[in-house]
Amino acid sequence: MHRIVASISSLSQHQDTLTHDPARYRPDGCPRCGFGTLWRHGWYYRKACRAPHGGGREPAAVPRFRCATCGATCSRLPACVAPRRWYDWRVQQQALRALAVAGSVRAAARVAGVGRHTVRRWRDWLARRGAVFAFHLASRFPDWARVPDLKTFWRETLVGRSLAEVMTVLDAHLTVP
Ligand SMILES: [Zn+2]
Structure with a gap:
């Protein structure tokens, strides 16, 4: 549910957007309580794709957010990285x-x-x-x-x-x- 940020179709575009327009990843509302302001809460790294010809060699940074109201955390992936999958x-x-x-x-x-x-x-x-x-x-x-x-x-x-x-x-x- 709203984990994927649309139209970020490559890892280089993802890097660029993270650097220059990080607000694009911020969810509109908290996925748990539906309210709240979401604050940036660091990020984690994951490999975008295991395939030899897919993704990048470097792990991709995935921004995380924390709800000021209920404390839930969530993360947002660019469209080029598939949630819960080893391959893009x-x-x-x-x-x-x-x-x-x-x-x-x-x-x-x-x-x-x-x-x-x-x-x-x-x-x-x-x-x-x-x-x-x-x-x-x-x-x-x-x-x-x-x-x-x-x-x-x-x-x-x-x-x-x-x-x-x-x-x-x-x-x-x-x-x-
Ligand atoms: Zn919340």
Whole structure:
């Protein structure tokens, strides 16, 4: 829920924004109490992506905030870093797109440069949550709903749209991934 800061699509842009426009990361309200002023509360570092060709080599700084009212802390990630995932959205999209188009876990793993068990985990995640995600996306973008079934919906989304942007839209309503 509002963990992802939209439109920060690369780590260099993230570094630049952290330096010159850090207020962009500040949440509008506290995710726990809904009120409060959020103060900057340092940051932590995490690797953006484990893939050899993904992310940066240096860990990315993730800004943290603390609510002045209830004391809850939260952090905000740029759209190029995926919450709770070892790989960034781009790599996940490569794998899931290959899987949607060709249907082979082995091919998807090779294309994205990740293990087959990782591809299977992402496939199962989308199978589990894909309908709820599609429901929210279709109410936001009615044009997207003009497809015969859920399978086509996700193939078109993975082929023609940015998974990072799609997850940023969903992050405003749901916990992603
Ligand atoms: Zn609070």
